[in-house]
Amino acid sequence: MNKKKPITPFGWAIKQRLTELQMDQKSFCELHGIPPSRLSNLIHGTRKAARYRQLVAKLLDIHLTEEK
Incomplete structure (x- = not known):
């Protein structure tokens, strides 16, 4: 059973x-x-990790949108 x-x-x-x-x-x-x-x-949304979210978005040139 996949729990991911x-x-x-x-x-x-x-x-x-x-x-x-x-x-x-x-x-x-x-x-x-x-x-x-x-x-x-x-990637899986298991944690917000806000600091790394912003860093990864900047490094990969991904525009952030608010997720709920």
Whole structure:
């Protein structure tokens, strides 16, 4: 049984942008000093991680929209 939460719209934007840059999540995190667990939290929406949300959005040039 899969207990993972589905990917959020912001998570899909992250994945799409990383694909465009031909970079995987691990490499992106290592390059920018972001804990991999925080990136996963952002992708699945399990935690707000506001500081990293803004950083990732800026680094990947993703426009943030408020999610509820």
